[in-house]
Amino acid sequence: MKLYIKFMVSLRCKLLVKEELEKLGLHYVVLDLGMVDVLEDITEEQREKLKLNLLKSGLELLDDKKSILIDRIKNVIIEMIHYTDELPKVNYSDYISEKLDYDYTYLSNIFSEVKGITIQQFIIIHKIERVKELLLYDELNLTEISYKLHYSSVAHLSNQFKKVTGLSPTFFRQLKQKRKGNLENL
Structure with a gap:
């Protein structure tokens, strides 16, 4: 039986769901982001209990x-965008x-x-979040980030970044370095 869970978007969420299933004595075949395939049929009581326990952690069991x-x-x-290297x-x-x-x-x-919003706008928002993350890690330059996220050019990435955040990628990276410097001066 497949169950779909809203806001289950990280490894931590997967661990939380796994824990809640174990508490209820339920076994799963697949546990992916947003979905778990449970071996047994779930009683209405188990479903309600799972729903309540997930809600306490900010997750939501979906029905519709x-x-x-x-x-x-x-x-x-x-x-x-966030969990695959390529x-x-x-x-x-x-x-x-x-x-x-x-x-x-x-x-x-x-x-x-x-x-x-459109799916395309949702993708752009998440690609920009991924760009921010990669800029903060400071391991890749803009050209490498642009290539990794399949932008046609650094200019395209920069324009999209500025449109979404209001900042250039370079300025965003400099802000991080300024914050780091300010923290060291405390």
């Missing part, structure tokens, strides 16, 4: 089909459609209707 699909779309994007070589639309086994137009329409 639209919410489940939206969460699955978000998790595919988050996993693709972004897919195919179009994001093809990748998402293939992963979820739905027509992209259908996914896109439902996502926009429910979230109020």
